[in-house]
Amino acid sequence: MPNPTAAMLVIGDEILSGRTRDANMYHLAGKLTEVGLDLREVRVVSDDRGAIVEAVQALAAAHDHVFTSGGIGPTHDDITADCIAAAFGAEIDVRADALAILKQHYATTGIELNEARLRMARIPAGATLIDNPVSAAPGFTLANVHVMAGVPSVFQAMVEALLPQLVGGAPLVSETLRVLRGEGDIAGPLGALAEEYPTLSLGSYPFQQKNGRYGSNVVIRGSDAALVRQAKQRLAETFRE
Amino acid sequence: MPNPTAAMLVIGDEILSGRTRDANMYHLAGKLTEVGLDLREVRVVSDDRGAIVEAVQALAAAHDHVFTSGGIGPTHDDITADCIAAAFGAEIDVRADALAILKQHYATTGIELNEARLRMARIPAGATLIDNPVSAAPGFTLANVHVMAGVPSVFQAMVEALLPQLVGGAPLVSETLRVLRGEGDIAGPLGALAEEYPTLSLGSYPFQQKNGRYGSNVVIRGSDAALVRQAKQRLAETFRE
Numbered sequence: 001m002p003n004p005t006a007a008m009l010v011i012g013d014e015i016l017s018g019r020t021r022d023a024n025m026y027h028l029a030g031k032l033t034e035v036g037l038d039l040r041e042v043r044v045v046s047d048d049r050g051a052i053v054e055a056v057q058a059l060a061a062a063h064d065h066v067f068t069s070g071g072i073g074p075t076h077d078d079i080t081a082d083c084i085a086a087a088f089g090a091e092i093d094v095r096a097d098a099l100a101i102l103k104q105h106y107a108t109t110g111i112e113l114n115e116a117r118l119r120m121a122r123i124p125a126g127a128t129l130i131d132n133p134v135s136a137a138p139g140f141t142l143a144n145v146h147v148m149a150g151v152p153s154v155f156q157a158m159v160e161a162l163l164p165q166l167v168g169g170a171p172l173v174s175e176t177l178r179v180l181r182g183e184g185d186i187a188g189p190l191g192a193l194a195e196e197y198p199t200l201s202l203g204s205y206p207f208q209q210k211n212g213r214y215g216s217n218v219v220i221r222g223s224d225a226a227l228v229r230q231a232k233q234r235l236a237e238t239f240r241e
Numbered sequence: 242m243p244n245p246t247a248a249m250l251v252i253g254d255e256i257l258s259g260r261t262r263d264a265n266m267y268h269l270a271g272k273l274t275e276v277g278l279d280l281r282e283v284r285v286v287s288d289d290r291g292a293i294v295e296a297v298q299a300l301a302a303a304h305d306h307v308f309t310s311g312g313i314g315p316t317h318d319d320i321t322a323d324c325i326a327a328a329f330g331a332e333i334d335v336r337a338d339a340l341a342i343l344k345q346h347y348a349t350t351g352i353e354l355n356e357a358r359l360r361m362a363r364i365p366a367g368a369t370l371i372d373n374p375v376s377a378a379p380g381f382t383l384a385n386v387h388v389m390a391g392v393p394s395v396f397q398a399m400v401e402a403l404l405p406q407l408v409g410g411a412p413l414v415s416e417t418l419r420v421l422r423g424e425g426d427i428a429g430p431l432g433a434l435a436e437e438y439p440t441l442s443l444g445s446y447p448f449q450q451k452n453g454r455y456g457s458n459v460v461i462r463g464s465d466a467a468l469v470r471q472a473k474q475r476l477a478e479t480f481r482e
Contacts (some may be wrong), residue, residue: 018271030259
């Protein structure tokens, strides 16, 4: 039986103008090859409603899976979610499950959940959410289209959450610990814990706090939920000291 | 008046499998922005005849210019030239002008012009050649489609030869001097000559000789043909010493 086929749609004027060099295509191509999905085509289009809708419909009809990258942030030109809904004739509005994720995240970080950020909770009816352990705002899957962020660290984390579900591997669960220390301070304990838990994957995603200091979201992944929680608990105790 | 629109078609399994990271899209996007062509869409397809023909026809119908990258080398999976001909219903065969270029190049380098390499002289009827100062085998323009090599140094040299013709700048002429010394040995005299001829652009493309030593193709470009020839003459005398 031939492998399932896949296509990718990269959305963003910044790629087409040459201002930004795309990194997500190369990353996804390698990951799909690893799990046995056959990437047949990539398209890059601008932040243009007609172009996005047309490309999504063409690719979704021709391939088993379509992966998109970009256009799901808080600014006016982030129109991907609405375009995907339009491509499938689905309703779209702020959805309770996505809103709850954003509320919890912004309560923790002390950042205002303003109207612009609320856009990131707009999810088409019928879609399932894709976990974003880096910056909370979720991606989603509607029909055979998987909609993910353009920021490479977030895109990569979403791909890691999604792919095992598509190819029938054991589903991964993830827990995120927000640590208000820079990566240089946490690297030692993190490395020690990674050795203790060889079946888990531990990733660290730095951010800058309001006070200018660095912090890190530490993401712990594995197929054994109890073990993931245990490792998070251990890590939390380590960084409480 | 809006800028003319452009699309790019990247051809190659090695990009879709994640084995190779594409560099040509980012390069072309920046160059097109510089000269005022509006890149609206990029597609990446595999070395598949149906996929290439369909993408070329769709992009050529929708945009003022289409730039392709990849699939014009000597191996069996280099089918781009034949696919472009098919997309436009043009005849294709080994063409005298392209053959003459290859014959001269291989006579100089002492490499056999075998049947595989002859494939690189297959050019559709009605196409005009695009100069390849790096490794001789030409690209071509058929209708509004510009067909170039996938190897980044060759792709970039072809883009440099082509773009001034498309946007109405002064046409550039180029002369290539083959020097059997490595770049480290020629960098000094090359830099001195570049200072003497500020209106010319001098580029150096290294290669390895049969004996294992390095050589360089020095490409001299400018809009004043007499000056370009003069600079080449000066450079040839310098390296004869």
